Amino acid sequence: MERLSLSNSAFEGDNNAYLFADGPETALIDTGDWTTTTREQLVAALADRGLEFADIDRVFLTHWHHDHCGLAGEIQAESGAEVCVHRDDAALVEGDEDAWSAMRDRQERYFEKWGMPEPKREVLRDRIAGAGTTDETPTVTTFADGDAFSVNGTELEVVHASGHAAGLCMFEADLEDGREVFSGDALLPVYTPNVGGADVRVEHPLEKYLRALRRIVEADYARAWPGHRDPIDDPAGRAQHIIDHHEERAWRVLDALDRRGPCDTWTVSAELFGDLEGIHVLHGPGEVDAHLDHLEQAGAVVREETEYRLADGVADDLAATEAERWELAF
Structure with missing residues (x-):
C-alpha cells in the first residue's frame, strides 16, 4: 500500500x-x-x-x-x-x-431552523450550487x-x-x-x-x-x-482527544445559553465562532445544531420552536466547579 x-x-x-x-x-x-x-x-x-x-x-x-x-x-x-x-x-x-435536490431542500429547511440571515444563505447557495x-x-x-x-x-x-x-x-x-x-x-x-x-x-x-x-x-x-x-x-489517543474536545464544546454551548438566554442556533454559533465566511457559514451553525440536539437528548437544554434554553438546574451546574459538574451523555 x-x-x-x-x-x-x-x-x-x-x-x-x-x-x-x-x-x-x-x-x-x-x-x-x-x-x-x-x-x-x-x-x-x-x-x-x-x-x-x-x-x-x-x-x-x-x-x-x-x-x-x-x-x-x-x-x-x-x-x-x-x-x-x-x-x-x-x-x-x-x-x-433527486438525491441532490432533496439535499438542497433539506439544507434550506435547516438554514431556516438555525435562524441564518438571508445574506449568509446566499453565500452558501452560491458556494454549493x-x-x-x-x-x-x-x-x-x-x-x-x-x-x-x-x-x-x-x-x-x-x-x-x-x-x-x-x-x-x-x-x-x-x-x-x-x-x-x-x-x-x-x-x-x-x-x-x-x-x-x-x-x-x-x-x-x-x-x-x-x-x-x-x-x-x-x-x-x-x-x-x-x-x-x-x-x-x-x-486511540487522537479519538479520545476529539471526544474531550466535543465535551468542552458542549460546555461552551451551555455557557452561551446561560449568558444570552433563550436564542436560536445562529446566535449560539456567533457566540462560539464569531462572524463566519465561505463554507464555515454552513459548518459553524451545523456543528452548534449537532451539539444542541445532543444536549436536548441529554436533557440539558429545552427547544421551543427555533429557540433553545437551559433546562432547569443546568445554570447551577455551570456555576459549580468542574469536579462537581454533572456528566453529559458522552
Missing part, C-alpha cells in the same frame, strides 16, 4: 488516496477531487509507478464529499473499475438529481458495515462511522504494524471533522460520531491512515 498525497484548497489540508498495486489487482481508497490540478497529480503519481487510470480495477470510497470521490467517475469511464461506497451515500456519488456536478459520475456498488473485501491478499473490513457524513466508512486492515485503519474523515490529525453541517441528512450526528470515536478508542489501532494529511500513530 502507498499513500498518494493530492492537493486540496480546503482547510483540512492535502487529500490522501491510498494505492494497492502489489499484486494482480490495482485499487484505490478515495480519488481526490475533480479539479484539473488534482487529476494531473493523480495521473503523475500513477505514472511514476507505471500505471494509469485504465489500470485501476476497484475504487473504495470513504464517503460522498467531492474531495474524496471526485475522480471516481472518470476512472471508471477509462477502466471499467468497480466503484464501491456505503449505501447511504450511493445516490449522491452517482449524481442522482455546483456540488455534485461533474461530467463523469460512476455507477456504484454498495457495501455496509462489516462487509469485507480482499485486495491482493489484504482484507479490508468496512466500519461504518456516520456523523460527518451519513455513509462515512473506515476500512480496517492487517498491515505491516498490526491492525490499522483507513479512517477517511472520521479521524483527522489536525482538524476535528465537522458534524451537523457537512451532511444535513444525518439524524443525531454528534451521537453517531461519538459512537464512531469510541469504536476507534476500543479498537486501539496501530496506525490510522486519514483522508487528509499525515498518518496518525496513536489513533
